[in-house]
Amino acid sequence: MVGEAKQVLGDLQGVADLETRNKMTLIVFSGDMDRVLAAFNLAITAAAMGTEVTMFFTFWGLNVLKRKRASGSGKGIMRRMLNLMNSGTAEHLPLSKLNMFGLGPWMMKRLMKQTHLPSVEEMMKLARESGVKMIACSTSIGLMGLTKNDLTADVDGVAGAATYLGVASESNVNLFV
Amino acid sequence: MVGEAKQVLGDLQGVADLETRNKMTLIVFSGDMDRVLAAFNLAITAAAMGTEVTMFFTFWGLNVLKRKRASGSGKGIMRRMLNLMNSGTAEHLPLSKLNMFGLGPWMMKRLMKQTHLPSVEEMMKLARESGVKMIACSTSIGLMGLTKNDLTADVDGVAGAATYLGVASESNVNLFV
Amino acid sequence: MVGEAKQVLGDLQGVADLETRNKMTLIVFSGDMDRVLAAFNLAITAAAMGTEVTMFFTFWGLNVLKRKRASGSGKGIMRRMLNLMNSGTAEHLPLSKLNMFGLGPWMMKRLMKQTHLPSVEEMMKLARESGVKMIACSTSIGLMGLTKNDLTADVDGVAGAATYLGVASESNVNLFV
Numbered sequence: 445m446v447g448e449a450k451q452v453l454g455d456l457q458g459v460a461d462l463e464t465r466n467k468m469t470l471i472v473f474s475g476d477m478d479r480v481l482a483a484f485n486l487a488i489t490a491a492a493m494g495t496e497v498t499m500f501f502t503f504w505g506l507n508v509l510k511r512k513r514a515s516g517s518g519k520g521i522m523r524r525m526l527n528l529m530n531s532g533t534a535e536h537l538p539l540s541k542l543n544m545f546g547l548g549p550w551m552m553k554r555l556m557k558q559t560h561l562p563s564v565e566e567m568m569k570l571a572r573e574s575g576v577k578m579i580a581c582s583t584s585i586g587l588m589g590l591t592k593n594d595l596t597a598d599v600d601g602v603a604g605a606a607t608y609l610g611v612a613s614e615s616n617v618n619l620f621v
Numbered sequence: 622m623v624g625e626a627k628q629v630l631g632d633l634q635g636v637a638d639l640e641t642r643n644k645m646t647l648i649v650f651s652g653d654m655d656r657v658l659a660a661f662n663l664a665i666t667a668a669a670m671g672t673e674v675t676m677f678f679t680f681w682g683l684n685v686l687k688r689k690r691a692s693g694s695g696k697g698i699m700r701r702m703l704n705l706m707n708s709g710t711a712e713h714l715p716l717s718k719l720n721m722f723g724l725g726p727w728m729m730k731r732l733m734k735q736t737h738l739p740s741v742e743e744m745m746k747l748a749r750e751s752g753v754k755m756i757a758c759s760t761s762i763g764l765m766g767l768t769k770n771d772l773t774a775d776v777d778g779v780a781g782a783a784t785y786l787g788v789a790s791e792s793n794v795n796l797f798v
Numbered sequence: 799m800v801g802e803a804k805q806v807l808g809d810l811q812g813v814a815d816l817e818t819r820n821k822m823t824l825i826v827f828s829g830d831m832d833r834v835l836a837a838f839n840l841a842i843t844a845a846a847m848g849t850e851v852t853m854f855f856t857f858w859g860l861n862v863l864k865r866k867r868a869s870g871s872g873k874g875i876m877r878r879m880l881n882l883m884n885s886g887t888a889e890h891l892p893l894s895k896l897n898m899f900g901l902g903p904w905m906m907k908r909l910m911k912q913t914h915l916p917s918v919e920e921m922m923k924l925a926r927e928s929g930v931k932m933i934a935c936s937t938s939i940g941l942m943g944l945t946k947n948d949l950t951a952d953v954d955g956v957a958g959a960a961t962y963l964g965v966a967s968e969s970n971v972n973l974f975v
Contacts, residue, residue, distance in 0.1 A: 473659055478857050482827055485937060489959035503655050504718055522732050530719060541858055542884060555876050559940045586736045605666035612794045617966045619974040620796040650836055680832050681895055699909050707896060763913045782843035789971045797973040
């Protein structure tokens, strides 16, 4: 009986490992270069460890997914204005601290090169190649003055909070960055 | 024996679903409109999916729970000063980016109306109606120069980190916003 | 059979309690006094409840672990400059809001004393005494212009994302602060 119980326990832990332990979600709310780097670093490392990673980009985080020279095809003057002011892409993201009108990010990029760390764009490519799923939040796309046409082809899909919650409830590590 | 083990497995997953998978906690540390919107969006959607949601408001997040015209009834000149400077309520929250002395939040509110998204106040009402529990952090109430009297009647209670950790350890999705 | 299944269930919940429920990780990305206080408050409370807590300090959060008068022994002019501009230690951290060139943190410290709350330095000592593990992120140490010599002796080790993910996948509460 004890042996049987132990076997059930073993089976169950196997199931838990398969279904829960090997999934991770990251909500990338921030569009700050430092936070985005931390998110991609976690995502790429987890994927390399065999974890199924899903990244949900929302609000300022959508800047990471914006195509270069995306014009902000959303209609209405408000959307256009917001899009004009919030003009970052993966290549040009601010720092959450010491931004100093671009001097901080420039220094950080230099340091990253010296430390042989990949840039945000390179990390995004690595994440893609490692099978990390990248989802754009449907609710905030409209709010940020964007449409699907403004997003890079690397995006795996556009979805809302319900999709996120479905994946997150089956994942063991869920972070809001 | 295999059938039996499978049944135990099935039972257990049912238990896990009931006890762990259907609970979510959100620590609302930030008082920025965009982050608070993201938190409420997740909370309301999760509640609609049958998840038991608990939101813990702490530090600047307490602004969301402040009654309109809360005078900051905490004693001492420090508390009064902090309360005077930190004068937001659910109706008047800043943006984490592009705040521009209130222009950003005003634009965001206009965009939310155009996109038929509820405001922070409306989301709070929706969350309440969906059974989302809202707890104010007892430690930070004092720090932010507030007392219980400054909080709206929508608050379900005042509690500390131990209460949060008790709920979080039984939840599958725990986010710090 | 029902009794047996129940016993297996009981055993298994015990295992789950031991292996998963009693672990927590905190990524301390931010170096803001308010966020760091929230992280330590959670860590110390969890440790007091018997939870095994691991804190990973990364990016600006590394300021918490910096020795007083750490000179930033990293080589290269970029690292020196970044280190000069980003000169906080556990004793001198900014606030995420209302920093006002140091007035906000000064007021917060006064309020903390009045409310009999420990300071960041005292919390760090408490965390240490409670057995909370403090790990410095190896990737960001180089980026922030630091070396291991700049860190306080309280650090339990230097490790990367893979170590974090290993611990987090076995923990029930994982937060990114």
